[in-house]
Amino acid sequence: MLCFTSDSPWTTSLVATIGGGLFGFDISSVSAFIGTQQYKDYFHNPNSNLQGGITASMSAGSFAGSLVAGYLSDRLGRRKAIQIGAVIWMFGSIVQATTTSVVQLVIGRVINGICVGITSSQVPVYLAEVSPKHIRGRIVGLQQWAITWGIMIMFYVSYACSKLDGPKSFRLAWALQMIPAILLFFGLSICPESPRWLYCHGEIEQARIVLANVHAGGDMDSRIVRDELSEMREAAQIRVRSASVSLFDLFRPAILRTTFTGVFAQIWQQLTGMNVMMYYIVYVFDMAGKTGNNNLIASSIQYVINVVMTVPGLFLIDHVGRRPMFLVGSTVMMILLFTVAGLLSSHGHFVPSGLAENTNVRWVVSGSASTGVIVCTYLFVATFASTWGPAGWIYISEIFPLEYRARGNGICGSANWIFNFALAYFVPPAFHNILWKTYLLFGVFCFAMTVHVFFFFPETRNKSLEAISVLFSGKISAWKSKNYGNTFDQTIKQDNTETWQYAARTERVSAEKPDIQVGTKDVP
Template structure:
């Protein structure tokens, strides 16, 4: 079958795997407030009161539980089968999960189906960024990997409106129809991946050098086998692979050796902090938040949907400028802005809210009611929060981890980092409904404090990786300048973005000189 090497086409097809996660988020956020869902899965003493807060937390979190498990073993699967086939396996698993979910007769079956859906999301969310990172040119890498977050936002918005339209259907079909339609993008992903090439770096790790070079010619050389860029990329892959093979056998334990522990902690916390921003509150449970702002009925769903449109639109600036601006400034600005909106909402709900012991508008988890100008501030800050997350932590949390690791470790390392995302996604999905019910507005304070902590952490520990070939990022950690610590490299706040052509050429010449000068037996032994 003919394969296509256009990097934008490669990204457009593979990021559908991220879109599946988006479909799940909004299908739950729109459906959990619908009468069809509340009546069918009712556990309360009153009719159509829905599952209990703990049960709903478990239903929501079950997908993340499956994702956590799958993201861990996806590294082994990816290293064995290849990045491309692993993503295709994930697509098949998603279809199976959707069949079980849309036919759910009770809560246990619903949870089982969502766990299976989670297996797909865990695999694709870990390996799609790896696949794109290993194929994309350095100056477009951030944009192309970040497109996964854009796919998530599109999935959220499309599925929300499908769920909203289905809410006018009477009975269980109100939730069965949108859950069944989730199969369509997975089918497109499976067949679309057939026309895409395999990762050249994975092919190199299997000593399939001829195929590796063919992919580089197809993707980077645009069919020209004599392209200087292809020659340099092929040489760098070969040189670094030889160095890596001097190391012991790669396993998850390798991530915790002195050589890699710093990178492991950075990649892991990139994903953990992306969850601790509080975005889960805004996405999974936005209907609870707007209910506390005294919005109900159709107005509740329409008002909630605006944030999904904001999420899609505000991710675009990141795709355009993320490589030029860099990773560090984007993360720092995002953390500061999100902390601001979270603390304002906490202050409004805590200072002007009226406690409602029985819940607000039949939503028992919504225990505080604000009206008038205060409710408008809560809604505005919720929108501003999404507008701050969308171009910052949303895309960068997927872009950054794949850039940190050497070729042979990348699949497992990104899988481990992504497992942190899903572990905390699971915990927060379970935590938020009881949190709103028990500590009400203080839930916002918790997430605001996390945003302050992540700002400090990023400033001191997260180096800039934008504009550097993956092998150069590895060199940045392996060979620190004078004053830098071994395996930590240049202090994070002193690292630079090599986006511009002149900067990349200058840095590339220095790198080539070091590679020529430093390939001594002593260096290879230390590697």
């Protein structure tokens, strides 16, 4: 029998998404201190390149963690992989809390990053495989909400600790980061393993128990349980036929389009410029004329907005779909970024030696234009939080067939972290050298992602995890994919190609089993 007491997918998600909270903790553990005198004095006032390296070091570790995440998850199980990440986080937090140099701080952040690389890619996989389809988007989207909570909580913890004198201000804050990792490690012991992972590793009866408890209130004979098991049986047969999937297999022609789309979903999420607002919000408000305590208070407001505005995104994701959220989000963010660039270029002025409070900032705006920059910044955060924030993570958890899913999420996560690293390092020198044009650059990225999403990102709402791969076969244009699930049965009858035969097998068992019908409409 399985050893767990939680049968609710919501309880499981609340525990597992603490892994997302760790990512948020790490983001604001630096952003809250880079403007404080204690931090600048102890680390000898890091210049733009050094601060970029300190901030980006977490992303370097995350890249490494995301590469091994798929292997750990497939070999040991989704829960154990996440628990390993929690242990790594505890160790990294100890290294940071006892830091005596920039080198030790960077090492600690790299270690914490390894944890984030594991949890950020495998928590969505775990939640997607545990949760019922009709609430899957909201369940997986809680990962993004947890990130926003982690950012906000750690920012206020760090703000409170910044009132302490000397290095104990940031050391205490960095030590407190261990608490959520401890909760994650022990909390997962009461949560079920992924039923799909159990089934594919021969533990069929345990998979059936998990499905019955989580999806059908313990009813082993439920139609829902039978349907899910049938899907898993067919998916497991496919998995056996491609038993040893490697990272290189993700770039074979049959799966290349899926991999390409998933990787770019994560790349574009980074290139929206959101992490400029997360890592370097203090710099942004320095440009807008906010200094000292006023800067930290103004910065904290956007973290609250991030938490609050993620909620409507979680509700909309399963009602309007993924594509509309991508397209609307990137379009609105593009407009806001161009607006900020315009305000800064037309109303700002150059400060050759940089601000006294922050020599990395050499462009300042004041008056009503300053207010406009702050308002646009808040609106930008609200837009990202309700669109690309949750949709980016949900999308990649859905698009890969079972045999590729863990490694596919791992490679997508690694792409996220490569660009996270690059941007974390790039932004301080960008503010120092190209000034307001930094916003112009991110606005262009938002335009490019809007075009890419429209032509190449199929809709995945209300489609089974195993059948979504059909949408990447090239038979259906991305902009025509919205109603695909509603006409699935008819499409199968009209097309006898091998692709559609594969879709029929993975979507439901064949007509030889009369109690289980082809299509998605019968699944609640």
